[in-house]
Amino acid sequence: MDALNELARQSALPLPEAAAHGVALFNAGHFFEQHEALEAAWRAEPGPVRALYQGILQTGVGLLHLQRNNLIGACKVFERAARHLAPLPAVCQGVDVAALRADLDRVVAAPAPGSAITVHLVATPSAIVAPRTQTMPYDFSNKIALITGSGRGIGKVTALRFAQMGADVVINYFRKREAAEETAREIEALGRRALIVKADVGDPDDLTRLFAEVDAAFGGLDFLVNNAASGYIRPVMEQKVKGWDWTMNINARSALFATQLAVPLMRRRGGGAVVNITSIGSARTLPDYVVIGASKGALEVVTRYCAVELSPDNIVVNAISPGMIDTDAIDHFKNGDLMLEVAAQRTPAGRLVSPEDVAGLVTFLCSKDANMIRGQVIFIDGGYMVSVR
Numbered sequence: 001m002d003a004l005n006e007l008a009r010q011s012a013l014p015l016p017e018a019a020a021h022g023v024a025l026f027n028a029g030h031f032f033e034q035h036e037a038l039e040a041a042w043r044a045e046p047g048p049v050r051a052l053y054q055g056i057l058q059t060g061v062g063l064l065h066l067q068r069n070n071l072i073g074a075c076k077v078f079e080r081a082a083r084h085l086a087p088l089p090a091v092c093q094g095v096d097v098a099a100l101r102a103d104l105d106r107v108v109a110a111p112a113p114g115s116a117i118t119v120h121l122v123a124t125p126s127a128i129v130a131p132r133t134q135t136m137p138y139d140f141s142n143k144i145a146l147i148t149g150s151g152r153g154i155g156k157v158t159a160l161r162f163a164q165m166g167a168d169v170v171i172n173y174f175r176k177r178e179a180a181e182e183t184a185r186e187i188e189a190l191g192r193r194a195l196i197v198k199a200d201v202g203d204p205d206d207l208t209r210l211f212a213e214v215d216a217a218f219g220g221l222d223f224l225v226n227n228a229a230s231g232y233i234r235p236v237m238e239q240k241v242k243g244w245d246w247t248m249n250i251n252a253r254s255a256l257f258a259t260q261l262a263v264p265l266m267r268r269r270g271g272g273a274v275v276n277i278t279s280i281g282s283a284r285t286l287p288d289y290v291v292i293g294a295s296k297g298a299l300e301v302v303t304r305y306c307a308v309e310l311s312p313d314n315i316v317v318n319a320i321s322p323g324m325i326d327t328d329a330i331d332h333f334k335n336g337d338l339m340l341e342v343a344a345q346r347t348p349a350g351r352l353v354s355p356e357d358v359a360g361l362v363t364f365l366c367s368k369d370a371n372m373i374r375g376q377v378i379f380i381d382g383g384y385m386v387s388v389r
Helices: 002-011 017-027 031-044 050-067 071-085 097-109 153-164 177-189 204-218 241-267 290-313 328-332 336-346 355-365
Strands: 144-147 168-173 194-198 223-226 272-277 315-322 377-380
Touching (some): 017 031, 017 050, 031 050, 031 355, 050 071, 050 097, 071 097, 144 153, 144 204, 153 168, 153 177, 153 355, 168 177, 168 204, 177 194, 204 241, 223 241, 241 272, 241 290, 241 315, 272 290, 290 315, 315 355
Parallel strands (some): 144 168, 144 223, 168 194, 223 272, 272 315, 315 377
């Protein structure tokens, strides 16, 4: 009875600031950003009403899956959202929970990429805290960031995060010009400069030209994110020399020589930061991942050596190893949807890693707060690697 009374008491309160901000982002379709705000509200609230924030958060994650046509994964996440919302009253902190549950039932019954859900607020305006203005944790004004493979996925989200923090951004792509142009438009809409450079980072001549264009446009560089990746997804006995060379060149060799080319540009700016994007496949076996895993292991070795040898130049070098992320890369695996589902189930945090999670860690590692973190491979996986389940 005490728990029910406490739920009733909390339900009558207005939405806290972080939750209201998350709801506003959710209704604007910013499902990556809503996650951060609602998770902050969830962590700050020890009482039973925290289920409301988790229910809305998971609904947003499900809608992201729908946008990527991952209908099975979306329905799994929607079911989790419904379980969080089930014990709540029809109206909780001004949120129409009954309508949200009905929308979840509707979408699960007929999931489609265009499905939409809105969080309706039924309390009087005075009872709801106005969403706060989103602030960025770091000021990268007058900084230049180059992110390889930044037309889409993790690279795009990272490029936008740098721009939101005031940096001008170099967008590198190899195949999809339209995606790179869209990223550039979004950066310019934030009031920052965007330079688009087509270059195959696995080709030494292309790589040299990429940095020459950065030098010509900006005269220096502050941050390099070696994000571009590729690979031959085949079992051990089906691998070919061509696949090995291709994968190693793009995933490991390019990072070494991109860093080499970046150093003179960073010296002009008094130092900088390099962040390499690796993979848990370097430490755990994944299906058909032998060559990519080996290339990422090599990338981690490159990270450690660069961190030591470039420290006198005030250049900080680290690597990030993300858990499973629902991006276009999953489409190349035979059982991609199943891999995502299993990864989500085995992740203690209860969800997959998002590109926003990775982008946040990248920008932290480029900040002054991370100056004493060097040569590290930092896992960002919701606890997947340490889970015993």
